[in-house]
Amino acid sequence: MVNGADEADDNGPGRAREWGWSLFESPVGPLLLAATADGLVQVVFHATPEVTRRALDRLRARTGREPHAGSCGRDAPGNGPWARHLACAERELAAYFAGGLRVFTVPLDWSLTGGFHLRVLRALAADVPYGTTAGYQDLADRVGEPGAARAVGVAMGANPLPVVVPCHRVVESGGGLGGFGGGRETKRELLALEGLLPQPLF
Template sequence: MTDLHWTVRDTPIGPLLLAVTERGLVSVVFRADERTTRTALNRLSERLAAEPIPVGAAGIPHLPAAVRELDAYFAGELREFTVPLDWTLSSGFTRDVLRELATGVPYGTVVGYQDLADRVGDPGAARAVGVAMGSNPLPVVVPCHRVIESGGGIGGFGGGLEIKRKLLAIEGVLPEPLF
């Protein structure tokens, strides 16, 4: 059994649950109120065969770096995350798409679902890219908010379109939402 260290961090897009293993950041969860956090930690514990340990315990691997980097990102001071990522929760095509997104779509830019499918060598998989975005265990850090429709529409987002718009505004892609 591995340890799963976690914290909830208040951010401009609401509370985020951050969870790390000894390999790196493994999960970021939106709207991390008490109930959502409990549910997410139970699922992570089962999937990773891990014991959830809240902040304050000794030996918190990668968590301080994840917190610092997210704080800097939301302050407009960080454009590229360097915290190690634990890809355990993704595999196959989804992992390939998410890794390409993490390394090949820089801050302040967007990519279409079709273009991302082309980049991973599967040009017929634009819809599958959408599914991969919906299962991204590391949103914000692996920037699924940067994926838009080929025609320029904002597309969907697991965290909700309000959060997607806010993240794109932080990066200067969209104007700051009026309300």
Template sequence: MESTERPRGPHLEWTVLPSEIGPLLLAATPEGLVRVEFHAGPDRAGRMIGALVSRLGAEAWRPEPGREVLLAEPIRQLKAYFAGTLRRFDLPLDWRLSSGFNRQVLLELDRSVPYGSVVGYGELAARVGQPGAAQAVGNAMGSNPLPLVVACHRVVENDGGIGGFGGGVETKRTLLALEGVLPQPLF
């Protein structure tokens, strides 16, 4: 259920932020940013919010643009990232949508792969003590509830290929170019 007034109980604040890679759905709880979703057109945003409300047992609230409370800092930092002035997100994160091996891999990625660098799926698997689990690392990247902020676009194939990406390979190329890992497209 979506409310037009800020809920008093457990709630989820959400918005859709225009960006250089298309509309991004952002959702936060009082614990922190809980979800970033690429290509968040109205239908997709509505479905995602419905799923989050159900999974988190929280009421959804979409404030007027510029009136965000929980999302004010994530919005500011994402805008700075796309402007090229932010290299590391410093936000409280609500990790309830990730657990087990997936969370372990995402935490290691966030801790050890800085802006402007990449890591292979296999190397990241080894860093979490699971050499040979490159495919499982790929699955963890695909389940990342906080892409961009926990930068799964920085994980590439061990042989130098770009690999897959939940936001699409062109979005991954754009983000890696923004960070200086790949050249900017000519066209």
């Protein structure tokens, strides 16, 4: 049954949790990365100062704590386990954008999602590998909710971990790109990187 698109698990609001963040310069623009002791918790596209401020405000509210700011992937003693996850995410994203990584292994903290959204995103992460795509209806079928193709689209738009949890690989059954929280041009670039669309000429 489709329900609780915004439900959180036991790691959600009410449990104060240490976390940190950094900015990662990628070929599709700056990405804000945030991590807790459990793993990478959020990836935010187009991390301008204003986008970053809003994202950090939301994370403060969800975690109940101020962040450890701008680790930039440094795994220095005393930074906490979140710093190791940020460093891992940065290394793996750099390798992904360079064409040398196809499977992310950075631990993930799923606490910013729950319910149906979490089920769909876990299925996406597990079952739609690099260089392949899936349709919205296909993902609905995979989680046993064949009437929920539209709800799958909503879950993709609410994905807190884009790129690492590859919602850019979910496309329309008729061949259209479909929507994307990072913008359609970003989706095209990610699909081109994985060999699913022609690379832009310039």
